[in-house]
Amino acid sequence: MQAFCLPKNFLLVLVLLLAHCITAAAAPMSTENGKEILVLNYHKIDSMDDPLSIAPEDFDAQMKHLKENSYHSITADQLCDYLEKGTPLPTRPLLITFDDGYSDNYHNAYPILKKYGFGATIFVIANDMGKRGYLTWQQAKEMSRNGISIQSHTSNHRPLSKLSNSQAAKELKESRQLIQEKIGQPVQYIAYPEGSYNRLIKQLTEKAGYRGGFSIRYGTVDTASDRFNLERIAIFRTSDTFRDFLRRIHYASNYEQYGWIEP
Numbered sequence: 517m518q519a520f521c522l523p524k525n526f527l528l529v530l531v532l533l534l535a536h537c538i539t540a541a542a543a544p545m546s547t548e549n550g551k552e553i554l555v556l557n558y559h560k561i562d563s564m565d566d567p568l569s570i571a572p573e574d575f576d577a578q579m580k581h582l583k584e585n586s587y588h589s590i591t592a593d594q595l596c597d598y599l600e601k602g603t604p605l606p607t608r609p610l611l612i613t614f615d616d617g618y619s620d621n622y623h624n625a626y627p628i629l630k631k632y633g634f635g636a637t638i639f640v641i642a643n644d645m646g647k648r649g650y651l652t653w654q655q656a657k658e659m660s661r662n663g664i665s666i667q668s669h670t671s672n673h674r675p676l677s678k679l680s681n682s683q684a685a686k687e688l689k690e691s692r693q694l695i696q697e698k699i700g701q702p703v704q705y706i707a708y709p710e711g712s713y714n715r716l717i718k719q720l721t722e723k724a725g726y727r728g729g730f731s732i733r734y735g736t737v738d739t740a741s742d743r744f745n746l747e748r749i750a751i752f753r754t755s756d757t758f759r760d761f762l763r764r765i766h767y768a769s770n771y772e773q774y775g776w777i778e779p
């Protein structure tokens with residue numbers, strides 16, 4: 517009977533969704549587009565009452581959870597080698613990123629990352645380095661020798677799509693040059709300020725010598741991802757930071773696959 521068709525289908529869909537949820541939470545995640553790679557996005561690690569400030573004890577609890585659940589930190593190079601050439605990744609690959617280059621990344625995040633044996637990538641605003649509240653080149657250089665990659669968040673943190681082509685190209689090129697000169701390591705990745713991105717920005721980014729770009733679009737990275745518009749999972753301070761951290765890392769793939777509302 518027609519009347520029973522809808523509820524039956526609905527139940528089937530619900531069962532499939534739940535089965536996927538349980539699988540995603542319990543096993544190494546993979547789809548027809550290969551492994552699902554978590555790229556976490558942090559800003560400040562301090563105790564300020566701000567959604568973008570994760571308290572050091574909360575950050576520690578999150579890193580502990582990832583360690584205990586067998587996540588392995590990877591570099592942006594490893595991620596791109598996998599996407600371009602299929603170079604194998606460790607199980608449960610995880611890329612930990614920080615935007616803006618705040619000095620608390622050195623004082624608070626760095627010791628916790630070391631404690632759990634995780635590497636990370638910090639996208640710094642080249643012209644803000646050394647200013648009050650931001651990393652110094654010395655701190656960044658020290659971290660870069662110990663598993664923390666220093667990459668670009670442009671020179672002045674202006675949304676690239678709102679600039680003229682020549683200004684956007686300048687932001688991309690000059691930040692890359694300055695960071696490479698100060699740190700002495702290749703700079704090949706960018707996090708777009710405010711996630712501002714379009715097809716033209718992609719061309720300019722590629723032309724400036726970058727190998728990949730990170731957005732603020734919520735989701736996991738897999739082989740269907742655009743190397744110049746990679747998804748990330750921003751982590752926020754909330755009324756229940758740890759519960760929301762778990763929800764955001766576990767639901768990211770479902771959100772992309774089924775169009776769920778962002779938790």
Ligand SMILES: [Zn+2]
Pocket residue numbers: 615616669673709710
């Ligand atoms: Zn930023």
